[in-house]
Amino acid sequence: MSNIRRLVLDVLKPLSPSIVDLAKQLADIQGVDGVDVSLVEMDAKSESVKITCEGENINFNDVEAIISDNGGSVHSVDKVSSGSTIIEEVPTHQDTESTLA
Amino acid sequence: MNFLYKFTEKLKEYREISKVDEIARRYFVMNGFDGSLTILGLLIGYYLTNFKNPIVIFATGISTCIAMGISGLWGAYLTERSERISNLRELEKATISNLNDTKIGSALRFATIVVAIIDAVAPFITAFFSLIPFLFTKYLDIKTCYYVSFALTFTALFVLGVFLGRTSKENLFISGMKMVIAGIVSVLISVLLIRNF
Numbered sequence: 001m002s003n004i005r006r007l008v009l010d011v012l013k014p015l016s017p018s019i020v021d022l023a024k025q026l027a028d029i030q031g032v033d034g035v036d037v038s039l040v041e042m043d044a045k046s047e048s049v050k051i052t053c054e055g056e057n058i059n060f061n062d063v064e065a066i067i068s069d070n071g072g073s074v075h076s077v078d079k080v081s082s083g084s085t086i087i088e089e090v091p092t093h094q095d096t097e098s099t100l101a
Numbered sequence: 102m103n104f105l106y107k108f109t110e111k112l113k114e115y116r117e118i119s120k121v122d123e124i125a126r127r128y129f130v131m132n133g134f135d136g137s138l139t140i141l142g143l144l145i146g147y148y149l150t151n152f153k154n155p156i157v158i159f160a161t162g163i164s165t166c167i168a169m170g171i172s173g174l175w176g177a178y179l180t181e182r183s184e185r186i187s188n189l190r191e192l193e194k195a196t197i198s199n200l201n202d203t204k205i206g207s208a209l210r211f212a213t214i215v216v217a218i219i220d221a222v223a224p225f226i227t228a229f230f231s232l233i234p235f236l237f238t239k240y241l242d243i244k245t246c247y248y249v250s251f252a253l254t255f256t257a258l259f260v261l262g263v264f265l266g267r268t269s270k271e272n273l274f275i276s277g278m279k280m281v282i283a284g285i286v287s288v289l290i291s292v293l294l295i296r297n298f
Contacts, residue, residue, distance in 0.1 A: 014192050014205060016118050045195040071205040073198040 003031075003057040005086050008079035010040075011049050013072030019049055025066050031057040050078070054086075118205060119185075119212035126268060128216055129223045132173050133261050134280065136224030138287055139165060140231045141254045145288055148247045149295045155238040155246065162232040169224035177220030182213045227257045258284045 013022070019037045026035040032055040041048040049072075053063055064074055081087060116122060140162055147158055189209055193200050200206050234241060234249040241249070259277040266276025 012196055012198075014196055014200070016120075017114070017204060021114070021117075043195065045192055068198075069204055071192075071196060071198070071200050071203045073196065 002082045004060060004080060004082045005054065005056070005058065006079065006081035007051075007053045007058050007060065007063060007077070009051045009053075009063070009067070010075045010078055011051055011067055011072045012046055012075055013049060013067070013070060014046055015042075017070050019047075022049075022051075022067070022070050022072070025070070026051065026053060026063060029053075029059070029062045029066065031055045031059055032063070048075075112211070114204065115208040115211040118208035121212040121215050124181075124212075125216055125219045128177060128220045130261050130265055132169075132220050132223040133227040134258070134283070136166070136169055136227035137231065137254050137257045137261070138284065139169060139224070140228040141251070141284055141287060142291060144231065144247065144250055144254070145291045146295065149292065153243045155235045155243060159232055159235040162228065162235070166225045166228040166232070169228060170221040173220035173222075173224055174217050178213060178217035181216045185209045185213060227261070230254075230257050255281055255284055 019039065023035050023037045026032060026037070032053050034054045036052040038050045038052075039047060040050050051063075051067070067074060079089075143162060143165060144158070152158065186209070189200055189206065192205065231250050231254040233253065234246040238246060258280040262277035262280030263273045265280075266273040269276070
């Protein structure tokens with residue numbers, strides 16, 4: 001089976017551990033080359049974050065385990081790129097029309 | 102070595118998640134203060150009644166230390182645990198997930214144990230510190246033991262005050278003296294009561 005090269009997740013997590021710690025731990029996973037964690041929304045006790053992982057061969061279960069261990073839960077898998085190269089999403093005619101509207 | 106590094110990193114992480122430092126510091130001073138004042142009260146009582154048996158003084162002192170330690174251990178463990186579990190449940194509601202088997206759950210258990218140990222050890226240490234002179238009754242007469250013990254108790258109170266002053270970045274001497282004054286008030290009330298008994 002082919003490898004995962006990019007993974008974008010929508011995660012709900014407690015405020016502590018911070019996104020700094022979470023990003024470092026995710027970056028330590030074997031097969032992950034880089035991580036981006038962006039804050040989307042913040043509450044009194046929790047926060048929604050968008051996690052983007054890139055690497056040669058990302059193991060989804062390892063990523064999910066780190067997130068769970070830090071008290072987070074994956075709400076949705078927003079994007080997955082796999083194969084020998086990363087293919088960016090191509091805008092189609094419909095996308096352009098909706099943008100114009 | 103690698104295991105030790107991982108272990109200390111884990112403890113550091115738990116400390117940060119549970120924010121245990123602040124509460125542990127507070128418990129340490131509060132219970133250390135309790136330990137010093139309790140033993141001061143005991144010693145003042147013995148001194149004013151002209152009690153001269155060092156074995157009895159040390160034995161009652163040490164059993165008081167143990168009782169305070171056990172009280173601290175049980176009390177802090179149960180109260181801290183219930184408080185933290187209630188916070189965890191609220192956090193679970195907010196994140197809509199079970200956090201028991203996560204780092205947050207482990208940090209909770211870690212913090213509860215640390216706080217309970219500090220709550221037990223602090224009064225034991227400060228109280229035992231005041232009893233040390235009574236271990237040397239072979240070399241010191243009983244009156245000297247009492248005086249050295251009082252001096253040690255006031256020193257412990259002063260050091261606890263300085264520790265608080267360092268935390269709040271206030272004048273260390275004034276902060277230390279505030280604690281010493283509590284000891285003096287305790288002694289004065291005891292003297293007035295016992296002398297008029």
